[in-house]
Amino acid sequence: MQKHEMIAHARQVMADNDRGTYTVPTHGLYPFQWNWDSALSALGFAQFDEPRAWTEIETLLAHQWEDGMVPHIIFHTPDDGYFPGPEVWGTERPVPTTGITQPPVAGFAVARIHARARDKALADTQARALLPRIHAWHQWFYRARDPKGTGLVALLHPWESGRDNSVDWDAAFTRVPTEGVGEFTRRDTTHANPAHRPTDEQYKRYIWLVKKFRSLGWDNSKLHDASPFQVVDPGFNAILIRACQEVAELAERLDMPQIAAESRVMAEAGVAAMETLWNEDLGQYLCLDRTTGAQIDSPSIGGILAVFAPIPKHRAAGISARLKVLAESCEYLIPSHDPTAPEFEGLRYWRGPVWLIVNYMVADGLARAGEPEMIGRIMGDCLRLIETSGFAEYHDPITADPCGGAHFTWTAAMIIEILHSYDFAA
Ligand code: DGY
Numbered sequence: 001m002q003k004h005e006m007i008a009h010a011r012q013v014m015a016d017n018d019r020g021t022y023t024v025p026t027h028g029l030y031p032f033q034w035n036w037d038s039a040l041s042a043l044g045f046a047q048f049d050e051p052r053a054w055t056e057i058e059t060l061l062a063h064q065w066e067d068g069m070v071p072h073i074i075f076h077t078p079d080d081g082y083f084p085g086p087e088v089w090g091t092e093r094p095v096p097t098t099g100i101t102q103p104p105v106a107g108f109a110v111a112r113i114h115a116r117a118r119d120k121a122l123a124d125t126q127a128r129a130l131l132p133r134i135h136a137w138h139q140w141f142y143r144a145r146d147p148k149g150t151g152l153v154a155l156l157h158p159w160e161s162g163r164d165n166s167v168d169w170d171a172a173f174t175r176v177p178t179e180g181v182g183e184f185t186r187r188d189t190t191h192a193n194p195a196h197r198p199t200d201e202q203y204k205r206y207i208w209l210v211k212k213f214r215s216l217g218w219d220n221s222k223l224h225d226a227s228p229f230q231v232v233d234p235g236f237n238a239i240l241i242r243a244c245q246e247v248a249e250l251a252e253r254l255d256m257p258q259i260a261a262e263s264r265v266m267a268e269a270g271v272a273a274m275e276t277l278w279n280e281d282l283g284q285y286l287c288l289d290r291t292t293g294a295q296i297d298s299p300s301i302g303g304i305l306a307v308f309a310p311i312p313k314h315r316a317a318g319i320s321a322r323l324k325v326l327a328e329s330c331e332y333l334i335p336s337h338d339p340t341a342p343e344f345e346g347l348r349y350w351r352g353p354v355w356l357i358v359n360y361m362v363a364d365g366l367a368r369a370g371e372p373e374m375i376g377r378i379m380g381d382c383l384r385l386i387e388t389s390g391f392a393e394y395h396d397p398i399t400a401d402p403c404g405g406a407h408f409t410w411t412a413a414m415i416i417e418i419l420h421s422y423d424f425a426a
Contacts, residue, residue: 001387003419013391013412014044018052022059022076026393026405029191031079035060035072035102036162037410039109040357044413046113047420053113054126057106061133063097067220068140070106070133071097072159083187084207090214099210099218100157103236104141107134107243111250124254131251135259138244142266144220151273152237154290156227157209161236161302163336163350164206165198167343168233168287168298175228175291178204181211192393196347196403231296234277234285235305239361241270242309271310277303278315283322299338301350301358307365316369323362323374332381333374334359335397346396347403353394356382356414363422379422386415 001009017023022033023041030037038060046053063074075086075096086096110130117123145153155161158169181204188197198206209229216222224230248263277285279295285303287296304326307319329339337344337352345351359382363375385395391411393404 003424006383006386007416007419010044010391010412010415011048013407014041014409014416016407017409019076021055022074023056023409025410026408028081029188029393029405031082032076033060033074035070036105036357039105040360040410041413042109043112044410044416046116047416050113050117050119050122054122057110057130058126060106061130063093063095064133064137065093065097067144068136069101069144069220070104070137072100072102073098081187081191083185084210088184088207088210091218098159099213100160101137101141102160103162103239104134104137104243105239106130107138107247108239110134111246114250127250128254128256131247131254131256131259134243135247135251135263138240138247138263138266140220141240145224147224151269152232152277152288153240154224154230154232155236156213156223156229157206158202158229159206161231161233163233163235163300163302165202165348166298166300166302166350167337167341168296168300168302169229169231170298170343171296172229172231172289172291173202173205176205176208177228178208181208192404193347196353196394197349228291230290232277232288232290233302234274234287235302235308235358237270237274237277238306238309238311238365241267241274242365244270245310267310274306274309274311277306278318279303283318283325298343299341301334301336301355304334304362305358305365307369307371308361309365310368313369316366316371319362320366320371320374323378327374327377330397332385332395332397332400333378334362336394339397346398347401349394349404352397353403354381354385354397355394356385356411356418360414360418375422379418380424382414382418383424386411391415 025034025037038056042053042056064070089098091099114123114127141153158164244263244267248260251260279286285306307316332354336350359378363378388400389402391408392402393408
């Protein structure tokens with residue numbers, strides 16, 4: 001497929017999922033606004049419609065909670081094709097939202113869109129308005145999700161990670177009970193192949209946590225300590241650290257010194273603390289179970305995505321070397337779980353498949369760290385996957401089979417972004 005054809009196709013996918021002031025990830029399976037989907041999709045919009053890109057992020061942040069949290073889903077209009085809907089979350093917001101958050105990519109997205117903006121005046125105005133909100137969200141993370149000041153934030157629900165059913169959560173998840181969850185009907189499996197989705201057992205635990213947090217009135221000063229699930233994810237923390245660093249640099253340019261200084265302190269503490277997650281045997285970072293204090297022995301993409309943060313140069317080189325090893329066991333980089341590990345499942349959501357958004361962030365981190373060796377392979381694999389199997393939510397790293405939802409906004413946004421940002425000789 002020619003570059004211009006691929007871009008035209010991607011723009012069509014984005015247009016079909018555009019609801020005017022926000023995009024849905026895909027019709028049917030995800031009928032509302034999702035947090036990190038929106039921020040990453042804005043990067044795609046920015047390549048052909050800057051005002052629309054800014055609107056996407058503005059809409060997301062318009063639903064920020066008073067304590068600073070930016071919720072993971074905003075239920076703009078009712079849709080009973082999704083479970084769990086607003087009545088399960090019970091957050092009592094004017095426009096209903098969930099009560100948990102998602103990877104804070106928005107700070108990175110704002111900085112990137114601002115840096116290459118053609119309309120500089122619009123970019124300055126938007127960034128000035130958005131940075132204080134994003135900064136408040138970052139501060140909320142370290143206050144609510146790192147109460148002991150370790151420099152790393154914990155996830156309290158697998159859905160916060162964005163990597164819902166990763167092998168990383170399996171052991172900690174056994175501590176989440178299922179008693180009292182009650183009967184419910186999943187809707188995701190009517191839109192997508194159940195073999196590509198989390199299991200019923202996992203869903204019971206997802207819902208148990210929602211009910212637990214709801215019983216605490218969604219009071220973020222209570223949730224952390226009350227949660228039987230507290231996991232520190234290197235990928236998630238890397239996104240937060242990178243966002244803090246980008247906000248620091250942009251705030252400095254926009255003469256917002258307090259935000260710049262506070263963001264820098266958070267980023268530096270985060271980078272230093274990331275070192276505790278490095279695992280020399282595997283040659284990548286690992287999650288930490290905050291409840292037990294032990295590293296989680298699970299070779300997932302979370303520990304590779306860590307390169308998105310400004311980690312030390314020798315660690316970035318280590319990640320590049322790890323990617324070379326992974327490349328030997330799959331056809332398409334980057335599998336969300338090591339294909340040689342027994343838990344690997346090539347089709348099942350975050351237990352094996354390739355996600356273009358992760359590929360994009362990993363490649364960006366490698367480029368920033370001066371480790372270009374694997375970038376061409378990773379970006380080339382993204383294009384091959386889409387050519388072979390279309391704009392699916394995720395793809396099998398061995399067979400390229402399209403998985404999950406079809407016609408997917410952020411997959412399309414990443415293709416637009418990748419084709420504009422990377423030089424492909426072919
Ligand atoms: C879902 O419904 O599968 C989402 O990933 C939760 O955010």
